[in-house]
Structures are given as structure tokens and as C-alpha cells.
Amino acid sequence: MLDTRRGAAGAALLLLAQGTAQAGGFIEDSQGSLTLRNFYFDRDYKGESNISARREWAQGFILNLKSGFTEGPVGFGLDLQGMLGVQLDSSRDRVGTGLLPVQRGSGEAAQEYSELGITGKVRYSKTELHVGTVMPRLPILISSPARLLWQTFRGGHLRSQDIQGLSLQGGYLNRMNQRDSTDYQKITIAAPNGRFDGTAESDEFIFLGSDYALTKALTLSYYHARLDEIYQQNYLGAIHQFKLGPGEFKTDFRWFLSDEEGDGKAGSVDNQYVGVAFGYKLGGHRLTVGGALSSGDSAMPYIAGSEPHLISEYALSSEFLNADEHYWNVRYDYDFAAVGIPGLTGMLRFMRGTNVELPERLGGSGQSESERDLELSYVVQSGPLKNVALRVRNARYQNSFAANATMRDDNETRVNVDYTWKLW
Structure with a gap:
């Protein structure tokens, strides 16, 4: 079993062993940044519910210190990440937003929480191995950035780009740290709406895959x-972009095949998810339509707290991933730089899922859900506030599920103000 803490410490010792004569790249190519993230989260539940709202406000600080690599054929480096979350507003009847940890016993949100991530890294040619704290962003696992602080994992992540046009990736993870936690725990499966046994734990998540640019316009992934x-999963994807008339057309295809692995400790896993989106960009306008079909005896599995790589990606209230769900969406994006306002962007999206299969206690078969998202973002372009980013999102979500389902009718608003200060 990979001991990530020893691995990171070992990498640090190897760095010291290189000596100052070879440390030029380690220091000269280093970089440091401090990100300030202010996050307001308000989910107002409608209809029958024993919780009226989840509403909190918090301030985050994310310090990233990244070294370069020591000189020589094999280079060594070390990255440090410190994260701090501070409560600005919360109450016991409004906790559970994912911004702040909830204290056992009192049921109140913590006043503050923090964590330190250490990553040792080794580079040979265009191949890098990172051991320690890692945050994968892959089709089969996306470390979630959707709250105040990031979700992180412990393990090893190998990436190689030695072959032109081909990116190879593989890794081993044995612990995860959720966005509102400071404790690393065993890895579990997401289980909203009673899909799986969310208490089932695993010490081992292994992944292997590649992205290949077949042409400048077409990229294939497996x-x-x-x-x-608990489960195993195969993913096949394709992205095709090309000029069409005065604009650009994009096709995004995603296919997942999942089934249980070993003893299947979380219950039966049997799912095939096929999704495709078509988008057309003209000037500042982009229109996207997409759809997906989920089939099999279960919903598609993914790691608890992570972001599933779906056509409905980054929906606010639901992931539209229930068993047998038929999903479609229409999305419109606009970049106001086209009319002389650089830094300002907007998005409107409508999503709907039908034929949802739930346990009888949550509504049974033939259920449906829908969500409307609005988003407006602005990055200050000049002056003393240059690069300050403001993002406002609002969602209205409705479903026909039973009142005790995980997802319930709600109106949701999220407001982010982010600024990253480059230390050097």
C-alpha cells in the first residue's frame, strides 16, 4: 500500500540530497500565490421539509507554494498548500451548506478550519509523478472546487506527455478530504436519493487513462x-471542434459503463450513461443543446463529494443522474467583450430529467426534475481592483420526488468574490 505521507517526506529528503549546486531550477522556477475567496451560499427549500434553508457566509484563504525542479535528468520538487476557512455568518438551523464543518454535539458550524497539503514531485523528461496531496481533474474523478475550499485526496498521480499528442495518466488514491472537513477519511461512494450504501468505505481507488489528439479538431479519451x-468504471469521450460558417461548432460525447467491483459493498452497481452536447459559437454568443440517457439497474456511481463529468456538469441543485433518467438541456452563454465590456460573461441554462427511477419510499418510478440556472460573472480589468472576480449564480429547482428525498424543491443563490495575489 502506498504511504503518501512517507512518500512526500521521502521526496523532500531527496531534494535536500541534490545539494545547492543543483537547486537552481528548484528555486528559480518556484511560484507562490494567495487566493482570497468570499462565498455566500443560500439554498431556500420550498414545500414540505423539516429544514427551511441552508444558508452560510464564509471567507477562505488558499496559499499555494510550488517549487520548480532540481536540475539534471531527473528533477525533484515540493509543493505546499495551506487552506483556511473562517465563518462570517451561520446558525445551527442553517448549517450543511458544505462551506463549513458542522461540529458534533452542538450541531453548529465551526468558527474556522484549516488544512495543510504536502506534495512531493519527480520529473523525467515530460513525465511527472506527484505523491501526497493531489486534486485530480479527470473524467472519472474531478476534485470538487464548488465550495469554499477544495476537495483533496492522498495518493500518487502520474502524468506523461512524452508522446506528441498523447497524454497518459494513472494513479492510486487511498484517502479523501471533503470540502468542509479537515480529516482524511477512507473513500466512499456518493449516495443521494438512496442509490447506494454511502457508509461503504474503500482504501483503494485506482485509475488509468489517456487523451489523444487525433487531429487538431478531434480529441479522444479513455x-x-x-x-x-465497490465499483469499477470505464469512460470513453470525444470532443470535436471545427469551423462552420462564420462560427465554430463543437460536439462533446461522454459514455460511462459502470458495474460493481469485488464484494460490491455499496450494493448493486449496473449503469450505462451516454450523453452528447452540441454547441455553436458565433461572436460573443454560444448556444448548446444536449441530452443523456442513464440505463441499467442503478444510477451511475461516482466518488462522494466529487463532481461527476456529465452533460449536466456543475448544475447547482441536482446532478440529473438517477437510475433510468432521461435528460436534456438548453444553454446560452454570452461574452460581453463582443460589445466592448471585457471581463463580463453571462449564462442561462434549463435542464430537465424524466423517467426517474427511485426507491418506492422516495416516490418510485416515473419521477421528474428540472432546474433553471442563471449566472453573471465579472473580472475587473484595470485599476486597484484588477483581477478581482465576482460571480453570482441563481437556480430554481423542482421535482416530483417524495418529501424525504435528498433533492427537494429549492431556490438557490451563490455569490463568490475571488482574488488571487501572486506572491512571486
Whole structure:
């Protein structure tokens, strides 16, 4: 079993062993940054519910210190990440937003929480191995950035780009740290709406895959992942972009095949998810339409707290991933730089899922859900506030599920103000 803490410490010792004569790249190519993230989260539930709202406000600080690599054929480096979350507003009847940890016993949100991530890294040619704290962003696992602080994992992540046009990736993870936690725990499966046994744990998540640029316009992807004794998954994707008339057309295809692995400790896993989106960009306008079909005896599995790589990606209230769900969406994006306002962008999206299969206690078969998203973002372009980013999002979500389902009718608003200060 990979001991990530020893791995990171070992990498640090190897760095010291290189000596100052070879440390030029280690220091000269280093970089440091401090990100300030202010996050307001308000989910106002409608209809029958024992919780009227989840509403909190918090301030985050994310310090990233990244070294370069020591000189020589094999280079060594070390990255440090410190994260701090501070409560600005919360109450016991409004906790559970994912911004702040909830204290056992009192049921109140913590006043503050923090964590330190250490990553040792080794580079040979265009191949890098990172060991320690890692945050994968892959089709089979996307470390979630959707709250105050990032979700992180412990393990090893190998990436190689030695072959032109081909990116190879593989890794082993044995612990995860959720966005509102400071404790690393065993890896679990997401289980909203009673899909799986969310208490089932695993010490091993293994992944392997590649992205290949077949042409400048077409990229193909394949990944395999296995959460030991819980599920295994294969992913095939394709992105095709080309000029069409005065604009640009994009096709995004995503296919997942999932089944249980080993003893299947989280319950039966049997799912095939096929999704495709078509988009056309003309000037500042982009219109996207997409759809997906989920089939099999279960919903598609993914790691708890992560972001599933779906056509409905980054929906605010639901992931539209229930068993047998038929999904479609229409999305419109506009970049106001086209009319002389650089830094300002907007988005409007409508999503709907039908034919949802739930346990009888949550509504049974033939259920439906829908969500409307609005987003407006602005990055200050000049002056003393240059690069300050403001993002406002609003969602209205409705479903026909039973009142005790995980997803319930709600109106949701999120406001972010982010600024990254480059230290050097």
C-alpha cells in the first residue's frame, strides 16, 4: 500500500540530497500565490421539509507554494498548500451548506478550519509523478472546487506527455478530504436519493487513462477506474471542434459503463450513461443543446463529494443522474467583450430529467426534475481592483420526488468574490 505521507517526506529528503549546486531550477522556477475567496451560499427549500434553508457566509484563504525542479535528468520538487476557512455568518438551523464543518454535539458550524497539503514531485523528461496531496481533474474523478475550499485526496498521480499528442495518466488514491472537513477519511461512494450504501468505505481507488489528439479538431479519451470492493468504471469521450460558417461548432460525447467491483459493498452497481452536447459559437454568443440517457439497474456511481463529468456538469441543485433518467438541456452563454465590456460573461441554462427511477419510499418510478440556472460573472480589468472576480449564480429547482428525498424543491443563490495575489 502506498504511504503518501512517507512518500512526500521521502521526496523532500531527496531534494535536500541534490545539494545547492543543483537547486537552481528548484528555486528559480518556484511560484507562490494567495487566493482570497468570499462565498455566500443560500439554498431556500420550498414545500414540505423539516429544514427551511441552508444558508452560510464564509471567507477562505488558499496559499499555494510550488517549487520548480532540481536540475539534471531527473528533477525533484515540493509543493505546499495551506487552506483556511473562517465563518462570517451561520446558525445551527442553517448549517450543511458544505462551506463549513458542522461540529458534533452542538450541531453548529465551526468558527474556522484549516488544512495543510504536502506534495512531493519527480520529473523525467515530460513525465511527472506527484505523491501526497493531489486534486485530480479527470473524467472519472474531478476534485470538487464548488465550495469554499477544495476537495483533496492522498495518493500518487502520474502524468506523461512524452508522446506528441498523447497524454497518459494513472494513479492510486487511498484517502479523501471533503470540502468542509479537515480529516482524511477512507473513500466512499456518493449516495443521494438512496442509490447506494454511502457508509461503504474503500482504501483503494485506482485509475488509468489517456487523451489523444487525433487531429487538431478531434480529441479522444479513455479512462478506467476502480474503487476497490465497490465499483469499477470505464469512460470513453470525444470532443470535436471545427469551423462552420462564420462560427465554430463543437460536439462533446461522454459514455460511462459502470458495474460493481469485488464484494460490491455499496450494493448493486449496473449503469450505462451516454450523453452528447452540441454547441455553436458565433461572436460573443454560444448556444448548446444536449441530452443523456442513464440505463441499467442503478444510477451511475461516482466518488462522494466529487463532481461527476456529465452533460449536466456543475448544475447547482441536482446532478440529473438517477437510475433510468432521461435528460436534456438548453444553454446560452454570452461574452460581453463582443460589445466592448471585457471581463463580463453571462449564462442561462434549463435542464430537465424524466423517467426517474427511485426507491418506492422516495416516490418510485416515473419521477421528474428540472432546474433553471442563471449566472453573471465579472473580472475587473484595470485599476486597484484588477483581477478581482465576482460571480453570482441563481437556480430554481423542482421535482416530483417524495418529501424525504435528498433533492427537494429549492431556490438557490451563490455569490463568490475571488482574488488571487501572486506572491512571486
